Amino acid sequence: MLTNLYPPHHAGTFDFRCQTMTEALRLRGHTMHVLTSRHGLSNEQRGGEIERRLFLNGVFDHPRVTKLGELRSMEMANNQFLRETLEVFQPDVIHVHSLGGLSKSLVFALRHSHRPTAYDVTDTWMAKEVREDPWLQWWNRPGGPPHHRLWRALLEAVGQRNTLDGLAPTRMMKGYERVPQVYGGAEALDAVPPNSIAAFRFDRLFFCSRALKEATLQAGFRVDHAEVIYPGIPTQSFVGEVKPANAPVEKLLLVARLDAQSGAMTAVRALRTLRDNQIRTTLSIYGKGESSYIAELRSYIAMHQLPVEFLNVSNLHKDLPAIYRRHDALLHTAEWNEPFATAPLEAMAGGVPVIGTSIGGAQELFRHGENALMYPPGDMAALAARIQELQMQPALRCQMAEAAQQEVLSKYNETVVADRVENHLQSSLENWVHEAT
Numbered sequence: 001m002l003t004n005l006y007p008p009h010h011a012g013t014f015d016f017r018c019q020t021m022t023e024a025l026r027l028r029g030h031t032m033h034v035l036t037s038r039h040g041l042s043n044e045q046r047g048g049e050i051e052r053r054l055f056l057n058g059v060f061d062h063p064r065v066t067k068l069g070e071l072r073s074m075e076m077a078n079n080q081f082l083r084e085t086l087e088v089f090q091p092d093v094i095h096v097h098s099l100g101g102l103s104k105s106l107v108f109a110l111r112h113s114h115r116p117t118a119y120d121v122t123d124t125w126m127a128k129e130v131r132e133d134p135w136l137q138w139w140n141r142p143g144g145p146p147h148h149r150l151w152r153a154l155l156e157a158v159g160q161r162n163t164l165d166g167l168a169p170t171r172m173m174k175g176y177e178r179v180p181q182v183y184g185g186a187e188a189l190d191a192v193p194p195n196s197i198a199a200f201r202f203d204r205l206f207f208c209s210r211a212l213k214e215a216t217l218q219a220g221f222r223v224d225h226a227e228v229i230y231p232g233i234p235t236q237s238f239v240g241e242v243k244p245a246n247a248p249v250e251k252l253l254l255v256a257r258l259d260a261q262s263g264a265m266t267a268v269r270a271l272r273t274l275r276d277n278q279i280r281t282t283l284s285i286y287g288k289g290e291s292s293y294i295a296e297l298r299s300y301i302a303m304h305q306l307p308v309e310f311l312n313v314s315n316l317h318k319d320l321p322a323i324y325r326r327h328d329a330l331l332h333t334a335e336w337n338e339p340f341a342t343a344p345l346e347a348m349a350g351g352v353p354v355i356g357t358s359i360g361g362a363q364e365l366f367r368h369g370e371n372a373l374m375y376p377p378g379d380m381a382a383l384a385a386r387i388q389e390l391q392m393q394p395a396l397r398c399q400m401a402e403a404a405q406q407e408v409l410s411k412y413n414e415t416v417v418a419d420r421v422e423n424h425l426q427s428s429l430e431n432w433v434h435e436a437t
Contacts, residue, residue, distance in 0.1 A: 001034045002082070002106070003097035004125075005060070006050060009040030017122060017208075017231050017342075018097040024418040025425075033089045035082065037102065053081040057134070059101030066134045068151075075135050075168035078103040086113055093118060093425050100125040104133040107200060108169035116432035118425055119205035122231070123339055126223075127216040130200065131182050131189070139170040140199075141183035172199055181220055192220035202226075204428040206421075209361030212339040227424065230364075232417030233342055235349045235409050238321050242351035242401045243328065245394035251282055252387065253327035253352075255320070255343040256334070258289025263333025263357065263377060264297055270383040272304050279388060282307040283331075286323060324350040329390055332356035335377040340364075344372070345412050348404035353397050355386045369396070371404035 003018045010016075026032045037054040038044050039062070045052040055074050058064030065071055086094075094110060094117040107130075110117045119126075130136070139152065139161065155161060156177075164170055171177070179199045181192045197220040206227040207213040216223050252271075256262040264285060271283050285297075285308060294310075301308045311323065324330070330347035332354055340361035344354045348371070356366050357377040366372040373389060375382035390397050410416075 001032060001036075001095045001097060002099075002110075003034065003036050004054075004056065004100045004102050005039055005098075006034055006036040006052070009052070018120075020232075020234070020414065021097075021120075021418065021421055024414055025422060028418070028422060030422075033085070033091065035085045051081075051085060054078050054102055056101040057103070062101065064134075068138060071135050071138065072164075072168065075103050075105055079105060079109050079168045082106060082109055083113075086115065091115065093429050095120060095425060098123055098125055100129060103168070104130050104136055105169045107202075108165075108172050111172060111201065112169065116428045117204065118428040119202050120208075120229075120421070121205055121212060121216070121226075122208040124212070124215070126202075126221060127212070127219045130221075131219075135168070136170065136179075137183050140176070140179040141185075142178045142180045143185070172201065189220075194218050194220060195222050195224045196220050197222060204424070204431070206424055208340040209364055211337060211361045211364065215337065229417065229420045229424065230412060231340055231342055231345070232412050232414040233345045233349060233408070235413040238324065238346045238349040239405075239409065240321075240325050240350040240352075242398055242405065245398050247328065247394075249328040249353075249387070249391045249397065250280055251284065251327045252329050252331055253284050253286065253323065253347075254331045254333060255286045255323075255347075256289075256332075258285070258287050258297070259293050260290075261334065261336040261338075262287075262289065262293075263335040264293075265300065266335070266378055266380045266383060267331050267333045268297060268300055268306060268308060269380040270387065271306055271308065273380060273384040274387060275306065277384075279391070281387065282309070284309045284311050284323070284327060286311040286313065286320075288313055320346060321350065324352050327352060329387070330354045331383070331387075332362060333377075333383070334360055334362065336360065338362065345408050348372075348401075348408045349412075351401050351405050353390060353401045354404065355383065355390065369400070371400055371407060373400070 001022050007016055007019045022032050034050040036052055037056045038052045039056055039060060041052055055078055056062040065074055094115055096119045100123050161170055176199045180188050181197050194217045206229045208231055210228050213226055213228060254267050258264055274281050324347050330352050332344045334357050338360035344356055344362055347354050354372040356362055356372055356374055358374045359377045366374050368374040373386045375386050
């Protein structure tokens with residue numbers, strides 16, 4: 001398993017899919033080895049089933065490296081760590097979870113390794129970060145300042161690029177000296193047709209939502225053949241009773257990484273609207289995030305004396321099931337094309353009704369009036385109206401909560417999803433063997 005972050009060293013997110021899947025496959029008898037970043041550590045960690053060796057660049061408070069000399073050292077180190085791991089562990093299949101913040105040259109290194117590789121795409125590293133990768137951008141953009149072009153031409157003339165392709169790859173293969181479809185600037189990118197870029201190949205991959213697959217297609221990458229495998233959750237940890245129709249809907253919950261895209265401010269403003277209309281509700285917010293945004297939230301809450309509580313985040317796995325059960329509804333207020341969120345799944349498994357935005361991968365889960373209520377992202381008036389609707393229609397609330405719970409328990413439990421992922425990895429190996437012979 002190759003990934004950027006691996007618990008317990010995470011970045012304040014709620015996404016533990018990589019760890020969950022690794023442990024599920026291990027329980028099925030597979031020997032698993034994880035290569036990840038040294039995030040959260042001062043030095044690398046080697047030995048055992050988890051190696052924390054890779055360097056992150058420009059994410060999760062790690063400085064962004066752009067100067068050629070420093071880039072070269074970082075790229076060579078990350079590629080060396082990958083080669084050493086492959087040589088020692090000798091994997092049958094390489095399962096790539098996320099290269100967010102990691103060297104995108106690893107994509108070429110994996111292809112050059114001639115080992116079956118399957119990409120499990122759960123974030124936007126492929127759709128967005130490949131274009132922003134400083135190492136590949138340095139070598140593959142068609143233009144650049146005159147001194148850049150001159151220095152690059154000199155290095156290519158003396159064979160340095162060919163040498164580097166064996167140490168920290170700059171291209172998939174010779175013949176792709178420049179990639180204007182990816183590194184040609186804003187105007188060139190706007191003209192790139194979907195599913196057209198040949199300089200990157202991802203033979204075996206699956207996405208966590210149709211929305212993320214479509215975004216990657218529109219970015220030009222050839223992923224039309226990819227599957228969609230929705231995430232799963234440990235439903236047994238979250239399952240609970242649907243509250244009866246006579247139970248009030250007063251305690252609202254929001255679970256998210258708190259930043260400008262979270263929609264938390266929209267939820268707080270909707271709460272103010274409800275209070276002004278003499279409707280009794282409270283809001284609990286659970287999550288970490290950007291300190292400036294959280295300060296803005298707290299200031300607004302204090303100014304308007306709103307009944308909002310920020311819950312302490314101590315143990316994400318242990319805290320959440322009990323927190324869901326203490327509340328009457330979950331607000332999923334995301335205001336960006338989030339690939340897919342698991343908080344709504346967890347709430348639904350617990351019998352908690354959900355009100356969510358019609359954006360990103362989550363809208364593939366929600367069906368308005370059937371298993372959730374939906375509203376346009378950022379529309380505080382619509383959100384307030386949906387909360388009132390949930391309060392005033394108890395029969396509908398119970399019906400939606402029951403339908404959502406049954407759906408999550410049957411389609412989104414870890415066992416079902418692990419079956420699909422395991423089958424994908426197994427078929428990746430079989431296809432590779434077939435093509436090799």
